[in-house]
Amino acid sequence: MYGARGWAVICLSSFIVFVIFPVLSLATPQDSAFHISQYWVTLLGKVMCFAIVAIAMDLVWGYTGILSLGHGLFFALGGYSMGMYLMRQIGREGQYQSDLPDFMVFLDWKELPWAWWNSDQFWWAALLVVLVPGLLALVFGFFAFRSRVKGVYFSIITQALTFAAMLLFFRNATGFGGNNGFTDFKRILGLPITTPETRMMLFTFTAFVLIATLLLARWIVTSKFGRVLTAIRDAETRVAFCGYNTVHYKLAIFTLSAVICGIAGALYVPQVGIINPSEMSPANSIEIAIWVAVGGRGTLTGAILGAGLVNFGKSYFTQAFPEYWLYALGLIFILVTLFLPQGVMGLLKKKT
């Protein structure tokens, strides 16, 4: 799958996230020069979640040529699935000391809505994280691909989908906390969620999922299945005339991609401590596409790199000049489209 150099990079990165980070964050005193603060653990943890999303996006866009502008929705659905469990883990420690989540008490609800069935079980939450985005992608993709919706039309209807979902989730009656969403989490799997140890656990698990996703994606794109996907991107009719049912292929990769996004969302929520409908805003999904474009479509390393560069840039920018981030992002996108069609990876390849 990878050459010696590729594996060396993966091993080195694993060593950093699995050994150096935990040691420097947990076993060094706060005032030591080597100490890694919670800020950095959370930031890198977040960026790794985005990198997972970027890989998922690259599989459908970079490799298969389907520009989905609704991937933020799948991410948010994974996040909400996990968020429901985290809300239930609060137990009676909420403001109203009720068994029900605070927002339900506030709305004067007497019992959990049906969608919250079994939501106090972790395994159930984990199942929803995979099933909700997966099934939605499967059903939506089935109708879109079967009706041969392509190109910019597909992008537009995916934007509409995430926008519609956002409006739905904004409503209190939908039963997921309205515009405040879920927050004030206390525990995960019974462990207090804000301690450095729990955070490091979430961090290393995210790193593990990122590496697993990368290897899975790599395996896919180097298989014959992956070659069919790129062939669909370049000449879909020819693929059909070779005897492949392209609808099945597009559906398979779109659904897998949505599931991966859902998992990333589920890892993201306990680390940042909040999920609300703004995660479903159309702009969020566009941002995902920008990460991939910046890093380089059609290379997995590029997707990770793009997510990293843009998001570290964003965290710096939003502190230094908070109002200008969106302009900066737009500018980056225009510059990359005009001068770096293959993203940063294209630039690196040219150099070597």
Place this chain on the structure above:
Amino acid sequence: MTDNANASNESGGFGHIATEGLDTTHGVVLYLEDISVSFDGFKALNKLTLSIDVGELRCVIGPNGAGKTTMMDVITGKTRADEGSAFFGQTIDLARYSEAEIAHAGIGRKFQKPTIFEYHSVFENLELAMKADKRVRKTLVSVLSSGEKDRIAETMKQIRLNDSADRIAGLLSHGQKQWLEIGMLLMQEPRLLLLDEPVAGMSDDETERTGELFLSLAGKHSLVVVEHDMAFVEKIARKITVLHEGSVLAEGSMAQVQNDPKVIEVYLGR
């Protein structure tokens, strides 16, 4: 091989039709009857009737806009006929299947404009086209057997691209792309090949070798060749069909159609 046969049997639900079962008892591989297609009232095909025998090499000629490409579109499921029927063998009603299913059933098509996978290597292009179980879960775990590698190598030799196995297809010359596309068709092991202007853009030398290739394929496969290059047609043709305004104007040997007054009228009269 047995494994493949089983797979296609159990795959009824996936819409694959078994090629082994192609019924050509009357010696006819393709039969079009009274096919009409109109685009916004304009009749691109007008009660076209045509039959191709097993192992035959048929040339189809006709002025621009005669409906040659549209005919291929109808056969391969890209365009649906408004009227008439199209049968592959005795039993397969082409109107009922999708492009992929028709391809799988054994009809291969070369487009007027070469369409290959530009970012894949020559080898990979042939690999993707190769006859195999083409369902998602099979391609995920598919590994090339040595027999399959040999077949790809053989085809590369046949289309004279054996030195370019790892070459990215987009970098090939126009003529080489045409050949690669023909090679991809051969990898599908089709019973019937539809070739839309296969020698357009080829050098004289390449054209000549393409003619030889087609002649060697006839017999084992059935071929329908659409071409404007009359010198080429003359060299390979046994039976020629002349299409005009969406229906058959004349049919017969080169000498017969050349002397047919209707054909002369259409080609020279204006």
